[in-house]
Amino acid sequence: MKFEILPVTPFMQNCTLLACEETRRAAVVDPGGDLERILEKIEANRLKIEKILVTHGHIDHAGGVAELARRLGVPIEGPQIEDKFWIDSLPSQSEMFGFPPAESFAPDRWLEQGDTVSFGNIVLNVYHCPGHTPGHVIFFHPNSHLALVGDVLFQGSIGRTDFPRGDYDALICSIRERLLPLGDEVRFIPGHGPMSTFGEERRLNPFLRENS
Numbered sequence: 001m002k003f004e005i006l007p008v009t010p011f012m013q014n015c016t017l018l019a020c021e022e023t024r025r026a027a028v029v030d031p032g033g034d035l036e037r038i039l040e041k042i043e044a045n046r047l048k049i050e051k052i053l054v055t056h057g058h059i060d061h062a063g064g065v066a067e068l069a070r071r072l073g074v075p076i077e078g079p080q081i082e083d084k085f086w087i088d089s090l091p092s093q094s095e096m097f098g099f100p101p102a103e104s105f106a107p108d109r110w111l112e113q114g115d116t117v118s119f120g121n122i123v124l125n126v127y128h129c130p131g132h133t134p135g136h137v138i139f140f141h142p143n144s145h146l147a148l149v150g151d152v153l154f155q156g157s158i159g160r161t162d163f164p165r166g167d168y169d170a171l172i173c174s175i176r177e178r179l180l181p182l183g184d185e186v187r188f189i190p191g192h193g194p195m196s197t198f199g200e201e202r203r204l205n206p207f208l209r210e211n212s
Contacts, residue, residue, distance in 0.1 A: 001019065001144050009034060009063065013033075013061055014030070015028065018148075019045065022121050027050060039068075056132065056136040063094060078137050080136070122141065158171060158205070
């Protein structure tokens with residue numbers, strides 16, 4: 001599986017293109033905005049997008065989902081249904097944060113712990129990781145030891161929990177019980193900032209050390 005990270009929106013959110021090298025079929029993860037840039041990259045790489053994957057319902061991750069799904073004619077999968085209130089509020093979120101107008105949407109498939117999603121010959125495992133938002137999910141590709149964790153975990157930090165229905169204890173539990181057991185060697189793409197590994201964060205992340 002190949003991937004390319006495209007920071008989008010004024011929040012520099014890591015939208016990611018995931019592609020099956022054998023079939024050139026692909027998925028877009030968290031297209032929060034800057035859709036023309038995303039579409040140009042899809043065309044430049046000659047990818048056939050099969051679906052849009054969403055980790056959670058915040059504007060910088062989900063603001064462009066409805067429009068991109070319509071333009072590409074593809075389904076939307078994720079997040080978990082507890083984030084419905086965030087997705088329903090996308091129009092007001094866009095006003096609050098000064099983003100271009102955003103549409104709410106109903107995913108073609110809400111995701112749950114233990115689900116899988118696929119495109120081309122690629123299968124990703126789904127983990128429900130609440131805390132930053134109640135319906136946050138992450139995607140894991142075991143064959144390449146790669147995880148897309150949205151705003152659950154960052155290099156040296158963790159997701160905020162001061163938004164409505166955020167839960168610090170739940171977030172730490174999600175990291176410790178669902179992310180770190182995947183293995184120290186796993187690289188992860190966070191919602192913002194540089195990639196890291198679960199091993200590095202286990203050793204160096206102050207939020208995880210403090211809760212050892």
